[in-house]
Amino acid sequence: MVLVLVETQKGKFRKPAFELVTYGYQTAQVLGTECAALVLGTAEGAEELGKYGASKVYHVQDSSLDTMDSQVYAAVASQAASQLGAKVVVINHSSTGKSLLGRLAVRLNAGSVAGVNGLPVLEGGVFKVKKPAFSGKAISEYEVTSDAKVLSLMGNSFQPKVVGGPVAVEKLDIDVPAGRVVSREMKRVEGVTPLPEAELVVSGGRGLKGPENWGILEDLAEAIGATTACSRPVADADWRPHHEHVGQTGIAIRPNLYIAIGISGAIQHLAGVNNSQTIVVINKDPEAPFFKAADYGVVGDLFEVVPRLTEALRKFKAEQAG
Amino acid sequence: MKILVCVSKTPETTARIAFTNGNTEFDSSGVQFIMNPYDEWYALVRAIELQEAHGGTVTIINVGPAENDTVIRKGLAIGADEAVRVDVSPRSALYVAKQIAEYAREQQFDIIFAGKETIDHNGSEVGAMVAEYLDMPFISFATTLSLEGERATISREIEGGEEVQEVNLPFVVSAAKGMAEQRIPNMRGIMMAKKKPLNVIPPVPFEDLAVATSYTLPPAKTAVKLVSPDNMDELVRLLHEEAKVI
Secondary structure, eight states, X not given: OEEEEEOOBTTBOOHHHHHHHHHHHHHHHHHTXXXXXXXXXXXXXGGGGGGGTOSEEEEEOOGGGGSOOHHHHHHHHHHHHHHHTOSEEEEESSHHHHHHHHHHHHHHTOEEEEEEOSOOEEETTEEEEEEEETTTTEEEEEEEOSSSEEEEEOTTSSOOOOOSOOOOEEEOOOOOOOOSEEEXXXXXXXXXXXXXXXXXXXXXOGGGOSGGGTHHHHHHHHHHTOEEEXXXXXXXXXXXXXXXXXXXXXXXXXXXXXXXXXXXXXXXXHHHHTTOSEEEXXXXXXXXXXXXXXXXXXXXXXXXXXXXXXXXXXXXXXXXXX | OEEEEEOOEEEOTTOOXXXXXXXXXXXXXXXXXEEOHIIIIIIIHHHHHHHHHHOOEEEEEEESOGGGHHHHHHHHHHTOSEEEEEOSOOOSHHHHHXXXXXXXXXXXXXXXXXXXXXXXXXXXXXXXXXXXXXXXXEEEEEEEEEEEXXXXXXXXXXXXXXXXXXXXXXXXXXXOTTSOOOOOOOHHHHHHHTTSOEEEEOOOOOOOSEEEEEEEOOOOOOOOEEOOTTOHHHHHHIIIIISOOO
């Protein structure tokens, strides 16, 4: 069995959860087995995970699991995997998943691959799976030789696919150990898709000249429902909050569309965004290195180009809607 | 207070990435190696700051061959008190974590630092693995860490925000940007580093369970398509019809 450990946020499932079940379902098909989902803590609508291919949903309903302590989560998830006889456990490559993957590997005596972006294959009985490495500049293929295996799935690399209907949710009786980490506060920007999960991202650099000029970028983001991001100098200067910083020392993202505005494209910035499906670069300097990594480029004054692009996108959206 | 900092050696951030031996090994010819930035800038420097404020010792551990000593000496020059190198070329995160955990188990550290991830394998696994081997709490992607007696308050990066957590010593923590400011070793530090202990110990036997066996480079980007700044309708058309992203 392939067991996917599905995360919730405030008791609700979000897109990464459905991506994960889709990946688990397709992995199970490769391995000739079935996929089940494991849900921890308060959750609404767990039966819906069946739509994406979970043949069963197991729920450990204990409110102490509403905050994540990796030690507790790993204890519960590994017990569930053993109890259910799951040989492959898959989680999201998220802040929660990354905290858990290593622990599960140790507990289950499992080979682990962090941040996979493709389905595993069986070649002559050997389990192989690929993941991006060297900050997106290469792809590594791993061979996992252990009986148990744990994988974390890179965000936005598998799109959710409906393959069935809701399934029964079964309560799983597992002793939840007491945690040693106390969660004091969660500060999240509400109403915006977090960067690691965003399909569309609009990002600004020093070329915007100051935080007071971010309005044109926010207008553009709003026109297409994109999440805003920024380069390192912008975050370092506190023009924008640190959680918006993408790049080597910030976060790595892989949206469908990345629009880089006034960012020169230092190699450290590219390391965080070069797995984006499509990159648009707007910069007045035709020599900006970012153009070499771009699919589409606009050489021009961003203060003129960006509002024009916003306008064009609004017109397009209106036509689409009409 | 005893602090352990797990450090890794990685290619320098702008290094050309290529592979050799039938694409089974990283091609290190002409590549400069550095201490993994998250380990150096954030984990190590914060560990040294804590030692400066609360006393105790900072030990660096690296699992790798003798050529890693240059990187380890740099850590000593920045301010760590001593270093340990497990003398083996590791092939997996689990192997590295096992070696670190076996050493740390004897030493009873109060805090074990790791970087948030290495910039070559991007796994973010070793910290959690060490914590599990030692049955210690683990807090990942820490951006601030303050200590009052036995109690630490830590903020960590989460998707679209941050979480504040509290935990008692001992614990394992992985460090992200924000934890500390990079320190450049000064001449005195470099001289002193030469006299600081760097103990080389043998690995404990351990079998790898998952190993990277081959590498490929992503397909080369096709040349950028330039769109006139006066024709944003054209860009929108391309994004819709060609790239199919809107």
